Amino acid sequence: MKVGIVCPYSLDIPGGVQNHVKDLAEALLGLGHEVSVLAPSESHDLPAYVVPAGGAVPVPYNGSVARLAFGPVAAARVRRWLRDGDFDVLHLHEPAAPSLSLLALWAAECPVVATFHTSNERSRALSASAAVLRPSLEKINARIAVSEYARGTSVTHIGGEPVVIPNGLFVHRFAEAQPRPEWRGEGGTVSFVGRLGEPRKGFPLLAQAFGHVAGSREGLRLLVVGGGDVDEARQLLPTSVRDQVTFLGAASDEDKAAALRTSDVYVAPNTGGESFGIVLAEGMAAGATVLASDIPAFRRVLDNGAYGELFANRVVDDLAGRLGALLDDPERRATLDDAARTAVRRYDWTTVASQILRVYETVSS
Amino acid sequence: MLLLVLAVVLLVALALWLTWTANRLDRMHHRIDVARASLDGQLMRRSGATLELATSEALDPPSRLLLLDAASQARGAEPDELEAAESALSEALRAVFATREAVATLRADPDLAPLVDELGRDCTRVELARRFHNDAVVTARALRSRRRVRWLRLAGRAPDLRTVDLDDVPPTALTTP
Numbered sequence: 001m002k003v004g005i006v007c008p009y010s011l012d013i014p015g016g017v018q019n020h021v022k023d024l025a026e027a028l029l030g031l032g033h034e035v036s037v038l039a040p041s042e043s044h045d046l047p048a049y050v051v052p053a054g055g056a057v058p059v060p061y062n063g064s065v066a067r068l069a070f071g072p073v074a075a076a077r078v079r080r081w082l083r084d085g086d087f088d089v090l091h092l093h094e095p096a097a098p099s100l101s102l103l104a105l106w107a108a109e110c111p112v113v114a115t116f117h118t119s120n121e122r123s124r125a126l127s128a129s130a131a132v133l134r135p136s137l138e139k140i141n142a143r144i145a146v147s148e149y150a151r152g153t154s155v156t157h158i159g160g161e162p163v164v165i166p167n168g169l170f171v172h173r174f175a176e177a178q179p180r181p182e183w184r185g186e187g188g189t190v191s192f193v194g195r196l197g198e199p200r201k202g203f204p205l206l207a208q209a210f211g212h213v214a215g216s217r218e219g220l221r222l223l224v225v226g227g228g229d230v231d232e233a234r235q236l237l238p239t240s241v242r243d244q245v246t247f248l249g250a251a252s253d254e255d256k257a258a259a260l261r262t263s264d265v266y267v268a269p270n271t272g273g274e275s276f277g278i279v280l281a282e283g284m285a286a287g288a289t290v291l292a293s294d295i296p297a298f299r300r301v302l303d304n305g306a307y308g309e310l311f312a313n314r315v316v317d318d319l320a321g322r323l324g325a326l327l328d329d330p331e332r333r334a335t336l337d338d339a340a341r342t343a344v345r346r347y348d349w350t351t352v353a354s355q356i357l358r359v360y361e362t363v364s365s
Numbered sequence: 366m367l368l369l370v371l372a373v374v375l376l377v378a379l380a381l382w383l384t385w386t387a388n389r390l391d392r393m394h395h396r397i398d399v400a401r402a403s404l405d406g407q408l409m410r411r412s413g414a415t416l417e418l419a420t421s422e423a424l425d426p427p428s429r430l431l432l433l434d435a436a437s438q439a440r441g442a443e444p445d446e447l448e449a450a451e452s453a454l455s456e457a458l459r460a461v462f463a464t465r466e467a468v469a470t471l472r473a474d475p476d477l478a479p480l481v482d483e484l485g486r487d488c489t490r491v492e493l494a495r496r497f498h499n500d501a502v503v504t505a506r507a508l509r510s511r512r513r514v515r516w517l518r519l520a521g522r523a524p525d526l527r528t529v530d531l532d533d534v535p536p537t538a539l540t541t542p
Contacts, residue, residue: 057460057463058460059431059456059457059460060435060453060456060457061430061431061434061435061457062434063438068427068431070425070427070428070431070461071425071427071428071461071463071464071467072425072464072466072467072470073464073466074425075425097430098426098427098428098429098430098431098434099427100427102426102427102430103425103426103427105426106425106426129430129433129434131420132419132420132426132429132430132433133426133430136426
């Protein structure tokens, strides 16, 4: 199948949508399809499947400044790409924003699939912008939302009934990551992933709980992956356990996978605001036992505790108690890890890409 | 006797001088009010012309969305957000009409050409109206800072004078033929 994918955001800067688009393209290529990705970029170092659409311009939109590609020059590039590609299906990401995706939708003559990622508030220019968007949005044959949360916003703001297909991950990248012996604690290794200084990621909770747990376990090690103010985060830890904590900073994808692979228990103490929780799936894929707060998104991923342990959200004592129990019970961890390894396959890109392919086939037949 | 006459003459002269200053100040305040009204009017005309262009099918949808969003936010802005919202509109206009090519596509449409020209004129007029308003404010401030005006409170209860600070640089492709 010949698939054209449009990414609205510049590939020169990192971001969730950009990663999703690149991973999807690689998964589809892996399944033997022809894929071309059109995206704003001024880089010369791009994967072969990417067609750069030139630079993006910073413009004020909906109360903030976004970097977007638009205007007659971009429109001409999009038309040329569509003509040369002669796609069976066109897959647009975030087509309701004023971007390359919307330009492609405007010019599209083949079946169109659209993915809605975020829960963007709609522009305050409500009714007027609807009038501009409606004729274009009517051309979408199938809508995909990456989570129930994004689906909800899409239903209220844009209309239609999107199917939910979650974000994927490449399970093998985590399962086959090399553990780092130098990061391992002789009394066990615990890891945390998330930006420091962002309270809803829950690092302060883990810092307290780790104080309780590590006090009686000298060889226990905590690996912290995530950018932010390390000194401030260190202050949150009781002084006695500070030298048992290693801060890895904003690590690369490889280092993050290696940290998860090295750890016995991965703790996700997020207090809310997660729509899906891809990090849990990463921990599951890497073979670390997941201990997560019992917020709805995490409950869903862990199937109410079948693939990992849940603790009462925001309760430090429960977190500490369960963390200690898990560390002392290798058998329980092995049981959970086995279940998790099987369950995480549903989030693997090959599975997710096949689900997306079913959508392509439905609209193009 | 002569001293008395001199004193009366001086007092009358002083009173006249102060009245004249107060009048100058009053005229100046009036000029500012007129300039401000004219600036507000020009801003409304500019956002109005932008909205009208944004509804045209000749522009690509992303550009239309950007213009619609910026123009309606500018029209709906509260007084304390006005300068930021109008500056954002100037920025959006420059981004959309960044090239002569973009403007030429619109001018090619006979229905749109007058609208495009109108928007170009509105952009220039906003820039002028803002400058004239701020000139008046600066002049009035200089007069109000004089000792006689401050000590005798000749400005009365007139509010503090503020210049309007906004980015009103027009898109060059639009204002130069």
